[in-house]
Amino acid sequence: MVGLGREAGDEIGGYVVRKQLGRGGSGAVYLVEDGGGQLAALKLVDAASDPVAGERLGREVRALQSLRHPAVPRVLDAEVDGDETFVVSEYIPGLSLFDHVQKHGPLAGADLADLAERIASxxxxxxxxxxxxxxxxxSNVMMGPAGPVLIDFGLAHREEDARLTRDGLVSGTAGYVAPEVIDGAEPGPIADRWSWAATVAYAMTGDAPFGSGTGAISRTLDAKVDLPDVPGAPALKAALSRDIxxxxxxxxVVAALRGATEVLGARTPEPTLVAPVAGTAVMPLSQQDQWEGDGASGSDESEWPGDEGDAHDEHGLDDEAFDDDEYDGQDEYDEDDGRPVGPWDALDAGLVPKPASGRPLMLGAWALAIAAASALAPFIVFLVLVGAAIVARGVHRRAASLAAGRARRGMRKGDAVVQTIGMPWHLLRGAVEVLPSVLLxxxxxxxxGAFVWWLVSSALIASATPAGQVWGHAGAVGLGMLAAAATMWVGPWSEGTRDGARRLAYGLAPTRGLAVAWVVVAVVLLGVVTVAVYTQADPWWWPMPQGPGQ
Structure with missing residues (x-):
């Protein structure tokens, strides 16, 4: 970025540069010294070339100036309107949590609980x-001499701030962005707490809980995380679930980490705040930025994590990888409301938010229609249901791969096309993944279905008349198909299928009017099946030569 390069001895707004601590796409961070010899961290951005970066810096200043907490660095000075746009913050010597764990190993017991408590506070x-x-x-937790400190509020925003990313796009670090935010929800306190839980999980295990690179987004959406069998692990795992x-x-979680009995009851998701927990200092440690591009990894030398920039590519991550500040969006967005023009663009992960519900009325209506249709051709309808599950799983994989690619490389115009061309591979993988669920x-x-069929044939739950037997057997087959569909929806190994089905439903019906139309079609199918059963039409039992008892 032009205008950010400073050497030791240069002056920025009356501060003398001692060395560069970090550099990235939106700015550079320097260790500086004021006139009284006090060291500080100065974050400089080239607002003239990048107005969005300047606005972000102003937002960071507003965020930090409003906070008074020992685990948040104090703002000492700022210039957001002049030629040199910068903020000067309290300098926290030490290593980042990432580098501390890499150098000294995972935290455990009271040390882990103290870290979790202070950052939560x-x-x-x-x-x-x-x-x-x-x-x-x-990388944004400094293990300072007085305890952990939460830094880098460059992506932070106040509630009254306008968003600096296009609606539906995500800012953050892959593997530490809450699944609901990837799905399009507005980042808020709930999402921050999920990221906090992921950070605590890293401190507990020494590994990113959802990995890095292309697999991080997919594993986040699948809610796949492995934690050791230690106090607090079940509570931490629950805090990382998709179920808000x-x-x-x-x-x-902190209480569980300290050994308290864990009672994880269901809660109503509300953006309310728990009472701040008391900050407890941990042992003096030293730290360096996780993704520092020019520092020696694991060094004890004091460092301050700034914007990390291209150095993230080594790890397949980028702290602003989902951001769309520079994406022109030509030919893909409607100028009136910023939403994708084509319905299938709604499937592009990170491109447009999809409803969390994913058209439940439409999906429910079609589940009933499919179950009813099975009374006329049970095996054919089951194959159709399996095919739909494979397609849904493929859509889930396409969305996850698209989001992961953008996390690694940033937004590119042809991303959606490339992933669409790769749909055969996603479908093949989806077919393999859905197989256990299909068998179950x-x-x-x-x-x-067989049990209810026997009850009907025995005249235990239906009359022995021809009409009673026809309706009873049709209901038995339909009930069995409905149970199969429910198993594929809520049973084991079904998370990706559900996600893909919701995305598919939203892609087929991006507007409420189209969703209603699909419901009407399902109701018509139900009516056709009802008429066929009423007229006692013979079911098609292919590939069986004939039905039971015939």
Whole structure:
């Protein structure tokens, strides 16, 4: 970035540069010294070339000036309107949490609980001030002499701030962005707490809980995380689930880490704040930025993580990889509301938010229609259901791959086209992944259908008249198919199928009017099946030569 290069001895706004601490796409961070010999961290951006970066810096200043907490660095000075746009913050010597764990190993026991408690306290103080951090990661936690400190509020925003990213796009670090935010939800305190839990999980294990690179987004969406069998691990795992209402609060997780009995009841997701927990200092440690491009990894030399920039590519991550500040969006957005023009663009992960519900009325209506249609051709309808599950899983994989690619390389115009061309591979992978769920669904569906069929044939739940037997047997087959569909929806190994089905439903019906139209079609199909059963039409049992008892 032009205008950011400074050498030792240069002066910025009355501060003398001692060395560069970090550099990235939106600015550079320097260790500086004021006139009284006090060291500080100065973050400089070239607002003339990048007005968005200048606005971000102003937002960071507003966020930090509103906070008073020992685990949040103090703002000492700022210039956001002049030729040189910068903010001067309290200098925190030490290593980042990432580098500390890499050098000294994972935290455990009281040390882990103290870290979790202090950073949670800083977050709750920020939330109480109306500030959302949006990028809580191991690289943004400094293990300072007085205890951990949460830094780099460059992505933070106050509630009254306008967003600096296009609606539906995500700013943050891959693997530490909450799944609901990837799905399009507005970043808020709940998402910050999820990122906090992911950061604590890193401190507990020494590994990013959802990995890095292309697999991080997919594993986040699948909610796949492995934690050791230690106190607090079940509570931490629950805090990393996709079920917002079932996540324990940070205070509960901290209590579990300290050995308290864990009671993880369901909760109603609300953006309310828990009482800030007391900050507890941990042992004096030293730290360096996780993704520092020009420092020696693991060095004890004091460093301050700034904007990390291209150095992230070594790890397949980028702290602003989902950001769209420079994406022109030509030919893909409607100028009136910024939404994609084509319905299938709604499937592009990180491109447009999809409803969290994913058209539930439409999906429910079609589940009933498919179950009813099975009374006329059970095996054919089951194959159609399996095919739909494979397509849904492929759509899920396409969305995850698209988001992961953008996390690694940033937004590119042809990303959606490339992933669409790769759909055969996504479908093949989806077919393999959905197989266990399909086999389980077949067993459960056949078992329930056969049992109800026997009850009908025995005249235990239906009359022995021809009409009673026809309606009873049709209901038995339909009930078995409905059980199979439910197993594929909520049973084991079904998370990706559900996500893909919701995306598929939204792609087929991006507007409420189209969703209603699809419901009407399902109702018409139900009517056709009802008429066919009423007229006692013979079911098609292919590939079986004839039906049971014939």
């Amino acid at each position: 800083a977050l709750e103080a920020a939330h109480a001030a109306g500030v959302v951090h949006r990028d809580v990661t191991p 209402g079932g996540r324990p609060t940070p205070a509960e 669904a077949a067993v459960i569906g056949f078992g329930i």
